Amino acid sequence: MTTPPQPAPYRPDPAILSLGGDYYDPVAAADFPETRLRFRNDRWAAAVGLADIDDMAWIRHFGRFQPLPGNLPEPLALRYHGHQFRVYNPDIGDGRGFLFAQMRDDTGRLLDLGTKGSGQTPYSRFGDGRLTLKGGVREILATEMLEALGVNTSKTFSLIETGEALQRGDEPSPTRSSVLVRLSHSHIRIGAFQRLAYFRDGDAIRRLVDYALRELYGVQPGAEPEIQLLSLVVERTAKLAASYMAAGFVHGVLNSDNINITGESFDYGPWRFTPTWEPGFTAAYFDEQGLYAFGRQAQAIHWDVVQLAVALRTIAEAEALTPPLEAFPALYEAAFRDAIFARLGIAPLDDQSDMALLEAMERGLVETGTTIDRFFFDWRGGKRRGPSPADPAYARDSFAAFGMMLGAFPKVASTEHRYWSDREPCSMHIDEVEAIWARIAEDDDWSALDAKVAAIRRMGEAM
Template sequence: MILTPQPAKFTPARDILDVPSLGDAVAPATFPQHILRYRNDRWAQSVGLGELGDAEWVNHFGRFAPLAGSLERPLALRYHGHQFRVYNPDIGDGRGFLFAQMRDHLGRLMDLGTKGSGQTPYSRFGDGRLTLKGGVREILATEMLEALGVYTSRSFSLIETGEALERNDEPSPTRAAVLVRLSHSHIRIGSFQRAATLHDEGLLKALTDYALTKLYDATPGENPAAQLLGLVVERTADLAASYMIAGFVHGVLNSDNINITGESFDYGPWRFTPLWEPGFTAAYFDHQGLYAFARQAEAIHWDVAQLALSLRTLSETEPLVDALNRFPELYAAAMRRRFCWRLGIAEGDADTTSALIESAVRAMIESKTPIDRFFFDWRGGVLRTPTSEQHYTGPVWAELKGNVASFANPAAASHIYWHGEAPCSMHIDEVEAIWAAIDTRDDWTMLEAKIAQIADLREAMSGP
């Protein structure tokens, strides 16, 4: 479930220009400074940009000099969306843009998009900037999610810009940065909602064809709209399950934040929940718990239903409903597959595996065992001894031991990572400590150490 990047030749693309009226050409902001803080060389090599020197890197990803053969000017994309179930037609890329497209080592069409690159026609009253803390948090989120097998955008570059920003929800003034993400498209459900709301059937057809042929590499069939919806349902059901097994709460699962490829992106008020706590929320403004930990599958399913509604002019209703109704079954299957993958065991039949998951969740809840600790101590379905034995006593753990016995795979814990004292985690106190070191002392060593620790986890999870 972890895709390993491989070296590739730079292969520029500009396929997005085939879709009419999807974005507005914009100019990037001019920044007083360009201090390179992070470059993702693992993924840069996969799109043929790993050999760029730091000066070239800053020129492209801080000053946004075009990449040869790709987009000549950045595009601020247009879209609508439901935000906390309220429809908003007045959104779009307000502090970011699509900077470039290229092919990766697998031949996939990839986007380089920004956050904090300046104002656009959709900025409204915003300054178009990103706080340095927000950029650091996104690096931590994407690195950890990738290691846990979540299909996520990659934080590609972070450059501090020397500006002082005023924010109402954090101490100000605060440092500014510009982030570049590597993603498998920035087309959102909200992009289709906009076309449907404007009754632009030509744009809907163009978006559908682009998504099928360019993003899914599929040949359109008799009903392209239902075909696309079916693919999105499959990807997003898996995304929802991946969040749960990672213990991750996105925080803002609005329809404009759901990528048509099912790739997770746009990390604002995210959190990893320490415990399996169904009502745990990440956003302080999510007063109703709409996007709480255990409601994420419901939220994503609801968003995909908005895609189905947007496609009604291109398809009869029944095929769309049939595709949408597959979500619960696909989500349950993805939960079984991903739980077994993280635990390092082979998946059994549906009933047996479901019973194992139910007993594990029940045990974690009743004993208040951290999610990361559980998967660490029970790697391969065999309890680590003797240090952890004393914690896992009582009826709920006896039930789990009985359910997991037939799944045992001790070889899954052979990597040195599994012989450490504690699992790699990403809880809020650690995130805040990493930022405090940067903010108060300009000390980046804690961030670098954490990225190295996550790399160990990723390697351990990438094994057989």
């Protein structure tokens, strides 16, 4: 499901500077009291030619933010607006992060190194610009798990503890601080286009469209570049929504400033993996209306992409922007099938059979309350493997129908990896997240986190 990162030489390319200063503000990182390296992602560092730097140099670059050779001379806080829970907010932007560097991977793809918790910027408003250490640990767990499950996600590149005592209203305080660096395929959000439309700056929107097509999608702008870009974003975000469902993942805050125009998931705050197929399951305690609940994520992301189209109306006719938006439901349906089938290790058969199997799966999961990870683990490779604690659930009529249909589908995945002989699937539910953090908070014991990351990557190899 996931292509492993491939080693590549360091190829700096601060392409965003070609846009000019209308899109960002130069800023400086906070001067932290201390910098203690807690996590470095060497396999992704190798993909951008940075795995060979020692820990001291790593801290200089990703804790003190000394510029990388040939890269951005100073950090850039990106400018954007956005809808937050459907309310437009023109007073946001990079308030506790910045773009630190850009480089190419082995395929020539432009990647960003951006931060979270690196200090105040012109957009911090009343925030302190910091990240709790717990928030950094949670982002490691989210990104590692999603990557292993085939979701197009940012990668947690570095986590450094910074020695400050932070006050937060949603966790015991004072709490420890950190600065996180993430590797992303762009940090350009839908909200960047919304901001430019707010100021009616058509020329700046055109430049950003051109940048997105050339640098992020690797295509030449055509006769209608804004329609071209919207079509690509619709396709990528439909796949993202579908992959969330197959992973059993709830992002929690799918505001338009949290939707990357490359369709890459990023910025993990109140995320959760739902244990069971519960459409109304929410991740954020403040999502009282369930706007971003598990079963409403496709609708939420589609709504955000509509806001991109609204912004593009500054330079394009509304009628021309409608067909790409109308394609979202069908693209999502196909991507949902593909994502579920990839996790099961089977290939599509025909539209009618595919739909019937998906309906039987959802019916079985909802009626029996079988955990999502258990289900996909037990049925990997197109047949039920066992014995399993869920066997009584699988004997019920809903799952019996699923099992009968499944046998007709082509099998395309191997189950020879030793992971498939484990007694339990690798999961990431809230109790385990809290237990991992408790060992760090109480005893500064990072062994549970290290073990979990290793277990997740082992699952990713098996997938």
